[in-house]
Amino acid sequence: MTWTTLDQMDLKGKRVLTRVDINVPMENGVVTDATRIARIVPTVKDILAAGGMPILLAHFGRPKGTRVPEMSLQHLVPALEAAFDCDVIFAADCIGAGAEAAVGALQAGRVLLLENTRFHPQEPANDSAFAAAMARLGDIYCNDAFSAAHRAHASTEGLARLLPSCAGRLMQQELSALEAALGTPKRPVVAVVGGAKVSTKLELLSNLVEKVDHLVIGGGMANTFLAAQGIDVGKSLAEHEMSATALEIIAKAKAAGCEIVLPSDVVVAREFKAGAASETVAADACPADAMILDAGPDTVARIKAILDSAKTLIWNGPLGAFEIEPFDMATNAAAAYAADLSAKGALVSVAGGGDTVAALNQAGAAERFTYISTAGGAFLEWMEGKTLPGVAALSA
Missing domain, CATH: 3.40.50.1260 (Phosphoglycerate kinase, N-terminal domain)
Structure with missing residues (x-):
């Protein structure tokens, strides 16, 4: 299987809708394990270095299609700013006028974080209209969330069908490691x-x-x-x-x-x-x-x-x-x-x-293994020989 990487995309001046997994554990509003945030840093920094504007899409918890204040991604802004070493702007929705205004005002060198995609029931339903509304916010789609690639959601599968698409650095790492282990x-x-x-x-x-x-x-x-x-x-x-x-x-x-x-x-x-x-x-x-x-x-x-x-x-x-x-x-x-x-x-x-x-x-032993996947269900489904919708949508 082959897939397009960031290196093959012209990112300069482009709005890059980047699906990430930042579903991290929190206590009293503070991130207690930032491993997943650390793993998306290379993708975000590479997009910025290439002159692109990263617009992050992510889920957090299981809000089941409703707005749950404690599951807002706004709580993660301080941890993301510390990891990226740059300003992270937050938009209170992932579609609509507010999100479009935030994208329009995004300046070079900054990152935009859109609100929890799962606040919308259309996300897990992979609703085409919802995916199209998100697609209007970007020029390129980058999937860096292998851990969510076994879900055929709007932000993991639907978007890849609507915009020029590529794998982020973490997705690229995961796919390369798994291909080396089971593919060839x-x-x-x-x-x-x-x-x-x-x-x-x-x-x-x-x-x-x-x-x-x-x-x-x-x-x-x-x-x-x-x-x-x-x-x-x-x-x-x-x-x-x-x-x-x-x-x-x-x-x-x-x-x-x-x-x-x-x-x-x-x-x-x-x-x-x-x-x-x-x-x-x-x-x-x-x-x-x-x-x-x-x-x-x-x-x-x-x-x-x-x-x-x-x-x-x-x-x-x-x-x-x-x-x-x-x-x-x-x-x-x-x-x-x-x-x-x-x-x-x-x-x-x-x-x-x-x-x-x-x-x-x-x-x-973990640090000396060739590769450790934190993907959970997606890792197991790949090992079971199943096709992952989020990966299949990126296949070149």
Whole structure:
């Protein structure tokens, strides 16, 4: 798949409608985590440097088509000005006379922020008239919100059909990383997929077994696969009703030449709490009154050996109950090893979705992965092999 970038657009003197994701956490009117704001800075600064006028479109929270004062983007102006190091003008709507007046008065070197697109019910409906009203405010459309690209909304899909369109720097980064991981990867390819339930990642697993050489399954999902093969997992979290599905995935993997890697040893405990007494046993020797809460050291050694020969790694989810010591051992050890290989240039590692970012940060591994996606649902849908409307609309 190919897409147009900012470098291919003549931005000088142009009004650039730029869809961003600044849906950041706030407490008492103050941004508590500005990661998403920091990630759009390169796009905004590059537009300004090229003589363009960035006009930001974004959602905030779930107002469900009504004006909710606490979900106004006006609260983000101070954080945006600090990040961009320039004035950010706010318009109280994203369409209409007020927005048009704000666009008309916008001066070079400044950024205009339009009000929450989701204050209008026409936004999630991808209403063509609403998209056209936004399109009148700009000359070029730039989508830098990969995290919202799985939504066919007016500001993510509709606008791209109405104006010359391109990907912003963050969108470009995300697409390049995912293309390297799943589109045209260097082989062998390893996927690590963890988490609680097979049922929530069924499409992901089914797609990956046809794309990767090794699929490492961890967390509660691994318990379901072990139980499906007749192994007693005691009181462990497991979806026993998914046994047939787990066996189907194993068969599909075998037919595709993909090795599924399940824990060979596990860490078990009688209580799910920090510092609970635990022991390491073979995967088929979980006591009836215990629960599996992590993969064991032999399993970690096996994962490391697979990573040694791998060229590409896709990581989604933890290998155990990483939030609680000592059940974070497998996740921390495997992630740190993958990070070391990545830092040496021996492995291309791409991670994202769900608890993944938190787990890799806790392991101290995130900064050394090749790419960490904060996109959540869009990252997972891409991994599942789905077409993302916001990306498809940009395809050249």
